[in-house]
Amino acid sequence: MKTPTKSSYHHGDLQKALLYTARLMLEKDGIASLKLRAITRNAGVSATAATPHFGNLTGLLSALAAQGFDELSEAMSPVYAKEPRDVGLAYVRFAIANPGLFTLMFRSDAVDSDHPALATASAGAFARLAALPASDQPGISPEAAMACLWAKVHGLAVLAIDGLLAALIRHSGTALTIDQLVEEAFR
Amino acid sequence: MKTPTKSSYHHGDLQKALLYTARLMLEKDGIASLKLRAITRNAGVSATAATPHFGNLTGLLSALAAQGFDELSEAMSPVYAKEPRDVGLAYVRFAIANPGLFTLMFRSDAVDSDHPALATASAGAFARLAALPASDQPGISPEAAMACLWAKVHGLAVLAIDGLLAALIRHSGTALTIDQLVEEAFR
DNA sequence: AAGTTATTTTTACAGTGTAAATTTACGTCT
DNA sequence: AGACGTAAATTTACACTGTAAAAATAACTT
Structure with a gap:
């Protein structure tokens, strides 16, 4: 409305406005409100203004999820995060700071994993995980160590978003924080 | 139709039939098909035959999720599973054997966590996890160890259902199995 | 300036969840 | 046994959803 000089068309980038x-x-x-x-x-x-830009609802949600994976990649990539633990912390903190978006990113029935932007964005984020320095413990392949590490962090993120970690902590009477759990997971 | 002598009413336990x-x-x-x-x-x-039994769609899905938690509890409770590793294996195997049900059980926006049957069923399953023998490592509270363990296993389950572990394994060229990853997570 | 294209709206339709009133069948009680 | 109350199931109705197709609008191109 204010600066229709912005980019191009009728609305001034309806694509971004809809995602926003x-x-x-x-x-x-x-x-559920989406x-x-x-x-x-x-x-x-x-009602149908989104069609030319995203095709259908799945297309719009896929674009939103792609944006989420890009932001997750950014959150994991600061130079000071050379240790796996820091990457794990960034992963979990991103999930807790953006619970809806993080949940959408892994909701494969609401999203099209073949959507071009989403496919490249998620591949980029996963590649950043795979590039972690593999723990060289005896008898463990680096891939297995990586998968376990990812699972640990992802599990903490999912359970935290669902409020289940908070419930567990509250129920146990201790004064744990989720950051401490991440630290623990990387021992 | 065949044996209306079954239990009681018009249909012969429509409740069970709908859940089935x-x-x-x-x-x-x-x-998405539910x-x-x-x-x-x-x-x-x-179309409205479910209303007297479940109230609304959320009620039906909650009852189904409750059934899932009961089955998960059963899967985790065989006497021979005294070691945490066995419980973890049972957890992940249940998830992979019932991917849709497991996903529904943790989809908090499709389900009412205050639904009586669901609340007690999930509490029962979580209690079984909490009853695991806590690893007595130095500097770790038993609750933290428990939460990490649950997160590891839950993360493996979720990533496996989404096909992401399989993709990772395939991409790395190794011949890992998910059971091996669970073993690894419990070292 | 005129025409072409891309964007947006209007219109339409099949499908969804659920509330309300109605019909059906069961169990119970005198 | 027969009539009644009650639970179960259907019918009807309505607001809402996603999206296809046609029409209208505004932009860019030549």
């Missing part, structure tokens, strides 16, 4: 609106809805009201009509309504356009 | 139908659909076509009208249609009853 969807992301706000996602973190505010959860994945209906195509609700997104376009909140963005102030007609 | 829903579960078949779940493992055959995924969570529409209330599709379930009742496949069960041969009218």
Whole structure:
């Protein structure tokens, strides 16, 4: 509205506006609120305005998930994170800071994993994990060590988002933090 | 139809029939196929026949998830599974054998965690995890060790269901199995 | 300036969840 | 046994969803 000189068309990059609106809805009201009509309504356009840009709802959600993987890659890539532990911390902190987005990124029935942007974005994030310095313990292949490490971190992220770690901690009476659990997982 | 002497009413336990139908659909076509009208249609009853039994779709899915937690508890409780590693194996194997159900059990936006049956069933399963013999390593509280263990196993289950572990293994050229990864996680 | 293309809206339709009223069948009680 | 109350299931209705197709609008190109 303010600066239609921005990029090009009728709306001034409706693509970005829709992703932005969807992301706000996602973190505010959860994945279940991501209906195509609700997104376009909140963005102030007609119900089918997203079609030329994203094809269908799956396309829009896939683009949003791709954005999430890109941000996750960025969160994991600061130069000071040379140790696996730091990467794990970044992974879990990203998930907890963006619970809706992180959940969407791994919701394979709401997203098309063959979507070009999503495929490259997720491959990029996974490659960053695979590039971690492999722990050279005896009798463990580096791939197995990597997979276990990823599983540990991913499990902590998922359980934390579902509130299950918090429930466990509360129930046990101790004063643990999730960061401490990540530290623990990397011992 | 055949033996209406079964239990009581018009249909002969429509409750069980609906859960059975829903579960078949779940493992055959995924969570996205679990529409209330599709379930009742496949069960041969009218669209609103589930209402007296489950209230709404969330109620039905919650009952199904509760059934899943009960089965998970059973899978983890054989007497020969005294070691944490065996419980972890049972957890991951249950998830891989019932990917749709396991996914539903942790899909908090499709399910009501305050649903009575679901709440008690999930609490039962989690209690079984909490009852594991805590590893008495120095400087680790038993709760932290437990949480890490659960996260490892849950992460392996989730990543395996999404096909991401298989992709990782394939991509690395090694001949790992998921059971080996579980073994590895418990070293 | 005119025409072409891309963007957006309008219109339409099949499918969904669920609330309300109605019909059906069961169990119970005198 | 027969009538009644109650639970189960269907019918009906409505608001909402995703998306295909046609129409309208605005931009860029030549």
